[in-house]
Amino acid sequence: MVCTANDLQGWKDFPKGLRVLLLDGDRSSASEIREQLEAMDYNVSTFYDVNEALSAISSSPEGFHVAIVEVSTSSSLGGFKFLENAKDLPTIMTSKNQCLNTTMKCIALGAVEFLSKPLSEDKLKNIWQHVVHKAFNAGENVLSESLKPIKESVESVLQLQTDNQHDKTHKRTMSIDLENVSRFSDDDNEQSVCDKYPAPSTPQLKHGTRLLDDGDCHEQTNFSTEKESEEHGGECKSVETSCENLNAESSPQPMELKQTLIKEEDFANGSQGERAVSLNPNMEKIHGNADGNTSPKKTEVLNDSCEIKANRKKMKVDWTPELHKKFVKAVEQLGIDQAIPSRILEIMKVEDLTRHNVASHLQKYRIHKRQSAPGEEDRKWHNQRDATQRSYYLQRPIMAYPPYHSNPTPSPAPIYPMWGQPGSQSAGVQIWGPPAYPLWHPTESWHWKPYPGVHVDAWGCPLFPPPQAPGFPYNQNVPGLQTPKAAEYRFSMPRSSFEHHPAEEVVDKVVKEAINKPWLPLPLGLKAPSMDSVLAELSKQGISSIPNKGSSAPKPC
DNA sequence: CATTGAATAT
DNA sequence: CATATTCAAT
Numbered sequence: 001m002v003c004t005a006n007d008l009q010g011w012k013d014f015p016k017g018l019r020v021l022l023l024d025g026d027r028s029s030a031s032e033i034r035e036q037l038e039a040m041d042y043n044v045s046t047f048y049d050v051n052e053a054l055s056a057i058s059s060s061p062e063g064f065h066v067a068i069v070e071v072s073t074s075s076s077l078g079g080f081k082f083l084e085n086a087k088d089l090p091t092i093m094t095s096k097n098q099c100l101n102t103t104m105k106c107i108a109l110g111a112v113e114f115l116s117k118p119l120s121e122d123k124l125k126n127i128w129q130h131v132v133h134k135a136f137n138a139g140e141n142v143l144s145e146s147l148k149p150i151k152e153s154v155e156s157v158l159q160l161q162t163d164n165q166h167d168k169t170h171k172r173t174m175s176i177d178l179e180n181v182s183r184f185s186d187d188d189n190e191q192s193v194c195d196k197y198p199a200p201s202t203p204q205l206k207h208g209t210r211l212l213d214d215g216d217c218h219e220q221t222n223f224s225t226e227k228e229s230e231e232h233g234g235e236c237k238s239v240e241t242s243c244e245n246l247n248a249e250s251s252p253q254p255m256e257l258k259q260t261l262i263k264e265e266d267f268a269n270g271s272q273g274e275r276a277v278s279l280n281p282n283m284e285k286i287h288g289n290a291d292g293n294t295s296p297k298k299t300e301v302l303n304d305s306c307e308i309k310a311n312r313k314k315m316k317v318d319w320t321p322e323l324h325k326k327f328v329k330a331v332e333q334l335g336i337d338q339a340i341p342s343r344i345l346e347i348m349k350v351e352d353l354t355r356h357n358v359a360s361h362l363q364k365y366r367i368h369k370r371q372s373a374p375g376e377e378d379r380k381w382h383n384q385r386d387a388t389q390r391s392y393y394l395q396r397p398i399m400a401y402p403p404y405h406s407n408p409t410p411s412p413a414p415i416y417p418m419w420g421q422p423g424s425q426s427a428g429v430q431i432w433g434p435p436a437y438p439l440w441h442p443t444e445s446w447h448w449k450p451y452p453g454v455h456v457d458a459w460g461c462p463l464f465p466p467p468q469a470p471g472f473p474y475n476q477n478v479p480g481l482q483t484p485k486a487a488e489y490r491f492s493m494p495r496s497s498f499e500h501h502p503a504e505e506v507v508d509k510v511v512k513e514a515i516n517k518p519w520l521p522l523p524l525g526l527k528a529p530s531m532d533s534v535l536a537e538l539s540k541q542g543i544s545s546i547p548n549k550g551s552s553a554p555k556p557c
Numbered sequence: 558c559a560t561t562g563a564a565t566a567t
Numbered sequence: 568c569a570t571a572t573t574c575a576a577t
Contacts, residue, residue: 316570340561355560360570363562 015128016041019063021089023053023082024070033068033094033119040125050078054085065131067091068115068124071106083109090130094119317357326350327361 020042024030030046037044045064047053057064067086071079071093083091083106093106098116106114112130115123319327330347331339341359348358 319569342560356571359561360572363564364569366562 015125017043018128018131019043019045019065020127021045021047021053021057021064021067022069023047023050023067023078024094025049025072025078026070029070029117033124036119036121036124037068039121050081053082057086057089061088064089066127068119068127069093069111070117071095071102072097080105080109083111090134092127092130317353317361319361323350323353324361327358327365331362331365 020037022030022034022037022044024033024046025048027048030048034044034046045056047056053067053069067082067089069079069082069091071083072095079093079095083093087110090112091110092113092115093103093111094115094117095102096117098114103114112133113127317323326348327344330344333347334340334343339362341355341362344362345353345355345358
């Protein structure tokens with residue numbers, strides 16, 4: 001998306017050669033600034049006198065893209081004069097003393113930005129944005145010749161992005177893209193805003209975006225799944241084309257930000273396709289499905305008409321296969337008992353995913369796990385009929401009621417399906433570890449969108465429980481259908497744990513686990529004792545009264 | 558007050 | 568449907 005190395009690459013050269021008019025009465029200051037600008041490969045023309053600068057502009061209207069003008073208290077006249085006479089040139093005012101009044105006046109007079117001195121590379125590096133902004137927001141008629149090439153350049157870059165974005169992401173990601181874009185913008189802001197005062201080069205961005213949501217900014221979602229995590233930094237730049245220009249005449253009360261909010265719906269709906277906003281009418285995202293499971297990339301452009309931009313509220317998370325994969329991986333890594341949203345989130349490291357997002361997905365994940373036979377490869381997303389019917393079936397054996405729940409009624413209740421398995425990476429051995437639950441293969445089991453399960457139907461159908469272990473919930477795998485891992489498990493597991501008696505310590509562990517976590521299914525095919533039997537056992541032992549909850553469950557002798 | 562999982566809404 | 572949001576319990 002906006003931030004990939006490639007994209008950035010594309011951007012990198014653009015500002016170079018930008019023609020900057022520098023007007024500063026203080027020679028040393030001027031040369032200092034000039035150096036900084038030139039360090040960024042900007043083409044700087046220095047002037048020490050307003051009139052000279054203005055005449056230069058008039059004699060060469062297309063000679064400059066942007067101006068940086070000093071407006072010191074002493075010679076303020078010059079600065080403002082320039083501002084008033086060079087309205088076609090995006091002008092950035094600078095001053096050593098940042099008095100609010102001066103700042104406001106500058107802005108009111110049409111300055112695109114006010115930067116307090118000393119100027120730093122940080123403050124200067126983004127000045128090109130004003131140029132782009134101008135290029136896109138000025139009416140075609142007003143667009144000076146010098147800006148056209150820039151506009152074209154930008155357009156081509158954007159177009160490029162679009163084209164390049166074949167990677168991943170889904171179709172409906174468009175909306176997300178938008179998200180991204182704005183998000184990045186924000187980032188930019190944050191960065192610049194961070195360093196002390198507001199020296200950001202993109203004032204418009206600020207208002208535009210922020211105010212709107214802060215409240216729920218956490219809800220963001222963007223993913224470029226994978227990679228981006230690495231390239232964070234602050235290199236991403238986004239073009240902002242906000243519409244609210246600072247009008248020269250507006251008086252000192254810039255605080256008036258009225259922005260147009262866009263309802264999420266706009267995005268949601270619009271994102272379907274037409275919503276491309278924009279600069280470039282034809283910008284759109286392109287799907288590319290290189291390899292089966294990757295999805296297309298998103299792309300976004302912002303429109304220049306005054307309405308897009310900001311609202312980046314929370315868009316829906318698109319659980320692409322990649323993302324889901326990460327999710328699953330995390331879940332597996334954590335193991336069933338630790339797979340909680342916050343942890344999963346940590347492991348996934350997908351920026352902007354929220355705990356809520358994960359929780360929600362986790363919920364779905366668990367549900368699916370529950371429904372599909374525990375050990376297999378997923379399958380069936382479709383025959384819900386089957387799924388539903390079977391679900392109870394499958395679950396029942398696995399459930400472990402806490403002892404006091406005697407109620408033998410087949411309620412779908414407290415079952416905790418093992419949708420996640422301890423350690424997928426750890427070979428079979430691990431299985432024996434702590435939780436010691438047999439692995440069934442949760443992970444892949446969950447076939448995500450891309451491919452429908454293979455032998456799906458055949459699979460965990462409750463109707464065809466594995467011959468060998470009707471009562472053994474973990475063994476529902478049907479021989480031919482399992483994945484290699486599953487098969488492996490099948491062979492190794494049964495052997496040690498069933499054909500022979502498991503080692504004592506193993507049993508201990510398992511029992512311990514079972515006691516500590518009564519909500520989990522009992523391992524080893526054990527069934528929870530019925531209340532009656534428990535009571536009976538207790539009375540045998542001379543215990544007639546039950547403590548009532550709190551106190552731990554009766555140990556399975 | 559933060560997290561979790563389930564229920565419910567969109 | 569797939570996600571998000573809300574809710575009740577920890």
